[in-house]
Each structure stands twice: as C-alpha cells, then as structure tokens.
Amino acid sequence: MPPAVPLRTDFSARELRRLAKQSRDNNQSRRLLSLAAVLDGMSRDDAARIGGMDRQTLRDWVHRFNTGGPEALLDAWTNGPTPRLSSEQMSELAALVDAGPDRQADGVVRWRRIDLKLVIKKRFGVDFHERYVGTLLKKLGFSHVSARPRHPGQDVETIAAFKKNFPQTLSAHLAELPEKTPVEIWFQDEARIGQKNGIVRQWSRRGSRPRQPADQRYENAYLFGAICPARGTGAAIAVPYADTEAMQMHLNEISRHVARGAHAVLLLDRAGWHTTSKLDVPDNITPIFLPSRAPELNPVENIWQYLRANWLSNRVFETYLEIIEAACDAWQKLIAQPETITSIGMRQWAHVGQTQ
Missing domain, CATH: 3.30.420.10 (Ribonuclease H-like superfamily/Ribonuclease H)
Structure with a gap:
C-alpha cells in the first residue's frame, strides 16, 4: 500500500470542524470532517468512513485540499462539453425541419434522421451519428408523428x-x-x-x-x-x-x-x-x-x-x-x-x- 499523502498543517483539526459547521454545502462539510479526523491522528480508513467515502477517494480530496484549501473541497460542476452546433445553427436546423424537404433538391418527401445527418454535415461541417440527430430533434421540440390527411383542393x-x-x-x-x-x-x-x-x-x-x-x-x-x-x-x-x-x-x-x-x-x-x-x-x-x-x-x-x-x-x-x-x-x-x-x-x- 503506498504511503499516506501528508496533509497540509496550516489548518488545525479544530478550524476544519468549525468550517464544516459553518458550511452550507453538505459534501464540503463531510470532507472537512474527514480531514479533521486525519489531523487528529485517526487512520485514513476510519477517517474516510466518517465522510462516507473510501480511502482512495479521501486521498484525492487530500490532494485537492493541499492545493486549494477548504474551497477546493466544493464540488466543481461543469456545464459539460461545448455544443457542436451554435444556437444560430440549431435555429436554422429547426426552421429547416419545419419547412420540410424539397423533393427536387433533397430527393425525399419527408425528413429522416439519415437525411438530416447529411444536411447537417454539408451545411455545418458537423458529422453526428444518426441516433444523435434524433436526440437533437427532440431537444428542438420535434417528435416523430403521423401527418393528418388534407384534401389537395382544400382552401x-x-x-x-x-x-x-x-x-x-x-x-x-x-x-x-x-x-x-x-x-x-x-x-x-x-x-x-x-x-x-x-x-x-x-x-x-x-x-x-x-x-x-x-x-x-x-x-x-x-x-x-x-x-x-x-x-x-x-x-x-x-x-x-x-x-x-x-x-x-x-x-x-x-x-x-x-x-x-x-x-x-x-x-x-x-x-x-x-x-x-x-x-x-x-x-x-x-x-x-x-x-x-x-x-x-x-x-x-x-x-x-x-x-x-x-x-x-x-x-x-x-x-x-x-x-x-x-x-x-x-x-x-x-x-x-x-x-x-x-x-x-x-x-x-x-x-x-x-x-x-
């Protein structure tokens, strides 16, 4: 088993417990309590159990605490990957689906996912999987439904x-x-x-x-x-x-x-x-x-x-x-x-x- 990572000592166990009590973030509080237990001399296994984690997870949080202090114990949520289509391109795609295909230019009478996949690649230079095109359409508010019949002579x-x-x-x-x-x-x-x-x-x-x-x-x-x-x-x-x-x-x-x-x-x-x-x-x-x-x-x-x-x-x-x-x-x-x-x-x- 590798040796335990030393914990920075500019915070006392008492200070960490005080910060845990003041924190409004439950996850940060339990991590602070685990680190306070480490400073008190408790084994890393027992200290990890106090925070509801395993020893390896506690090791990761020790690294983050050593680097950034108590603020580093907060969850760092991200917004996920940057969308491959901009909001303007998504609006253009929605307008394209609303308008429907041109039989002469597009060669089909209704949009299929495979057709839109090719259109997206040609217009925007982005090559999505066919299944993800369906996900995009749902995000834009579209669903795959049956059309209602309309008499060709209807006014x-x-x-x-x-x-x-x-x-x-x-x-x-x-x-x-x-x-x-x-x-x-x-x-x-x-x-x-x-x-x-x-x-x-x-x-x-x-x-x-x-x-x-x-x-x-x-x-x-x-x-x-x-x-x-x-x-x-x-x-x-x-x-x-x-x-x-x-x-x-x-x-x-x-x-x-x-x-x-x-x-x-x-x-x-x-x-x-x-x-x-x-x-x-x-x-x-x-x-x-x-x-x-x-x-x-x-x-x-x-x-x-x-x-x-x-x-x-x-x-x-x-x-x-x-x-x-x-x-x-x-x-x-x-x-x-x-x-x-x-x-x-x-x-x-x-x-x-x-x-x-």
Missing part, C-alpha cells in the same frame, strides 16, 4: 375565415329565434363500418410482430352519428345505406335528443343527402354547412377514430347483423362517457355564447 383561407366569422354566421342563422333561447351546438357525420375492418396499434413485446384478423369481405353498414359536446351527449342510427331517407331518420333522432326548449345548430358537411331539398328539417334544428374539403372542422371525424381504436378494429364480423350490433354497442359505450364526448368534441371557435 385554407376559407376554413380560417369560417372559424373567425362563425359567431356572425350563427347570429344570422338564428335571427328569427326568440331572445334567450338556449342554443346547442351539434356536429354530424356518418361512417362506414364493415367486414373490411381496420387494424390499430397495440402494446406488445419489443421485437415481436402481433397478428390480428383481417377480413376480405365487403358487407358493411353506416353509422350516422351526431354529438353535442357542451352537454356530452349524442344521437345515432345504424342503417344499411347512406342516403336521404337515412339522413331524415337521423335528423328526427337528433331532434328528440335536443334539450326541451332549446334549439340545435347542426354543423355538417356538404354530402348530397345533407343538402337535398327533400329533407324535412325539424323545427328545433338549424343546419349550418361546413366549408368543402374541411373534415378537420368536424370533431365527429375524431369520434370515429376513437370508436374504431377502442371497440371496432381488430375484429371480424360474420354477418350484417353483427356489424349493426357492434356499431350500436360502440356508440352506447361512447354515450356512457360524456366527458369523452366533451373532450373530443369541444371547439373553441364554435362554442361561443350559446344563448340567443
């Missing part, structure tokens, strides 16, 4: 104007209502449910590839659904076809679920069976049509995703009757969760003052 300005002007639109449609009439905002849509069913994500063991049944038959039904997010309720029917007759039945069903004395504003898309003059719209419902090619304005689209993800996907339906039963069962489970309807369906632009 973004029209959608923005519809949301901005919705209070005025609502007032114009309800001008003939008596004052103080309670107004409910409803959203309506329909979904095809059938044997050609979907498969959704599920938890499974890492490295495994779970299998789910996928039917190749085409029997289907339609679920007409409408929700009132503010009340956390809805109304639906399951029918074999999506047509004017089915829409009339659904309007009647919605009418029965509107609160007594209230008036429902029904927001829906411009499908032919929604806009036909053959419909007899109940007196307690006023339809307002959403802009064309704008399904994201209708939260019932998200309701369909929720029903499929939780109760309808990963299944095989042998008969049409099973499809109807599954659709009705899924809707009833949704209606039993009013807070879920409210959470999915509330839209700030639509749920303005609801009393005329």
